[in-house]
Amino acid sequence: MDKFNITDEDLVRCVTKFDDLRIDSMYKDEAKLNHTFTKEFENKMDDLIYRDKKEFSLNRAKKVVVGLSIMILCIFSLSLSVDAVRDKILKIIEEIKTEFTMFMFYKDKDNINSGLVEPENSELDLLKLPIPQYIPSGFNEVNRLESSLDTIIIYQNNEGLQIRYSISPIENNTITLDTEGAIIEELYIGEYSAKYIEKNDMKQVFWNDDDYIYLIDCNLIDKEDLINIAKNVKK
Amino acid sequence: MVIYLSMIENDEDIDRFENLYNRYKQLMFYIANQILGDEHLSEDAVHISFIKIAKNINKINNIDSRETKSFITVLTKRTSIDIYRKNKKENVVSFEEHYLDNNLEIACDLSDDSDSFIVEAISKLSDTYKEVFILKYRHDLSNKEISKVLNISKDNVEKRIQRGKKKLQNILIDTEACKSGQI
Secondary structure: OOOOOOOEEEEEEHHHHHHHHHHHHHHOOOOHHHOOOOHHHHHHHHHHHHHHHHHHHHHHOOOOOOOOOOOOOOOOOOHOOOOOOOOOEEEHHHHHHOEEEEEEEEEEHHHHOOOOOOOOOOOHHHHHHHEEEEOOOOOOOEEEEEEOOOOOEEOOOOOOOEEEEEEOOOEEEEEOOOOOOOEEEEEEEHHHHHHHEEOOOOEEEEOOOOOOEEEEEEEEOOOOHHHHHHHOOEE | OOOOOOOOOHHHHHHHHHHHHHHHHHHHHHHHHHHOOOOHHHHHHHHHHHHHHHOHHOOOOOOOOOOHHHHHHHHHHHHHHHHHHOOOOOOOOOOHHHHHHHOOOOOOOOOOOOHHHHHHHOOOHHHHHHHHHHHHOOOOOOOOHHHHHHHHHHOOOHHHHHHHHHHHHHHHHHHHHHHHOOO
16 A cells, blocks of 8 residues: 555455444444334334245245335325315325335324224225225236225235225325336326336335225236226225 | 235245334334434334334344344334434424434443444444445345335435535544544
8 A cells, every 4th residue: 555545455455444443433322222113113124024025935836926026005186185075184194215105194193083084994894995896807916905094905916917006094104115216297187186106027006095995906908997096095 | 094005925024024013113112202302203203113013024033133232223123213204393302402312322432443443433423324334234124125224315315415514524533633632
């Protein structure tokens, strides 16, 4: 190494040494860290880890390739505070990052406390939930994943193509969508604005009404078919 | 939160991801909370960091290695700083007061090491340059990969590397000047 003329080789060596020191210096008491994570956080992470695990097993068993990445949801219809009897006040914040878009939904707690919003069951009652009344021919339901956070129904055809329908109550909810390099279009599902997202083989449509956030995604079926499924989601 | 990460493509990666979660969630929360001083925001930072980790799971091999710990700490710190900046105008504990002032001191006891001069100079760089250097020179990420991890443009990564090198050089010159009594 010439004096003050630092090469990349010098940096590889010295940055690594520095970084080792940084790590060793920073967290000597790591074993003592014992933050109790909130239930909300644990649920989010369980949903992230275990759903993937379950779905992957299912997919592998059926020799299905569920494309890359995915998802998620949704938004808009802020007109809800004006039209009709909207007993839920939502704040929807959309954060667009380089690789994904995050939508955050917040219920107004004051209104909940004031009794304007009826208490909801922690478990979704599938009998009362809106579900697709139209599914393209050849697809059959192969799995349902139900939790207090959401319900997912997976349909599949003989070729292994899948349609995944997800419905989540609008609680204080955050939904993350892989939008990196995706085609995004605005459209309407009934009176509610929606987003259509297409990335590689994955097509998604998502929207929300006063009560729920909806997402339908699939690989390789027609866009029109996908939108048709969305338009036929009913109780 | 509803999230589907089919970006994790096989069950080996999912197991690795789960192990990472169990191994590092406390540490990640600690890092985030040092910066944000708010438990709720810190949990958000941990969660977002795990989403980023999922996208980079192929870069992680040995869960307990220093490389993995380094990658996760840099990523969590950056995510937390991004959240901090977004919440700046809200009532969040001051990052500058509660994090920077208590920043961790690196014990550069490398007196017998010929590289100690540079290592010490690196420790004097701002975090902006340190994190780029760590991702570039320790983790061998491309500028494009770094731009995705840090959520900045590729051009910005290149500029930070160049400026970081220049600053490093200046620190070395200044240090040398001090030692020789010129300052």
